[in-house]
Amino acid sequence: MxxxxxxxxxxxxxxxxxxxxxxxxxxxxxxxxxxxxxxxxxxxxxxxxxxxxxxxxxxxxxEAAKALGAQLSEGSVTLSMRAGEGGRAFGSVSGKEISIAIKNQLGYDIDKKKLILSEPLKTFGSHEVPVKLHKDVTAKIIVKVVES
CATH class of the missing domain: 3.40.5.10 (Ribosomal protein L9, N-terminal domain)
Incomplete structure (x- = not known):
């Protein structure tokens, strides 16, 4: 049969x-x-x-993932972090904080697990963070960490 x-x-x-x-x-x-x-x-x-x-x-x-990836690549998010003596950062910026900032500043709901961070961001300045939107689509978003 x-x-x-x-x-x-x-x-x-x-x-x-x-x-x-x-x-x-x-x-x-x-x-x-x-x-x-x-x-x-x-x-x-x-x-x-x-x-x-x-x-x-x-x-x-x-197609939806490609379109979202193009929109994310054009945008950037800014996060503020406290600074200690000598301009050193207090703490770090994790994927969860970046995810919340993307939702608040750009209006896109990106899961923190889709952000590819080998370790949290511990320095001030601009960082490129890859975002895995689909198995074939990976976009990069600019995360600016500034002193508060």
Missing amino acids: EVVLLEDVKALGKKGQIVKVNDGYARNFILPKKLGIEATAKNLNDLKLQKANEARLAEEQL
Whole structure:
């Protein structure tokens, strides 16, 4: 019996794959647990339409990420930090603070986990911070740290 997998099945295949299995395995394991459906003409057509829809959605998400990346690259955010003796910084600027500043100053809601900071910013001046918006799109935003 041929079955279209609805989820990844260990040692059998990935989601969306058409696999040939024994009738008993399909009737007793795959179909009751909703891991797959029988590969009929209607089900194959539905699968094809679903894949086309997913591809269209992925393309729209990529385009939206590119547009947001272009807007972020043009903007910059300014954060103020207290200074100690000799112009040395007190503390640091973390990803969470940068994320909040982007939301307040530019109006974009960027998750702090999307900011690629190897370590918090501890010096005054301008810093380029990469932002991973999509698996294929990484934008850079200018973060200016000034004395308060």
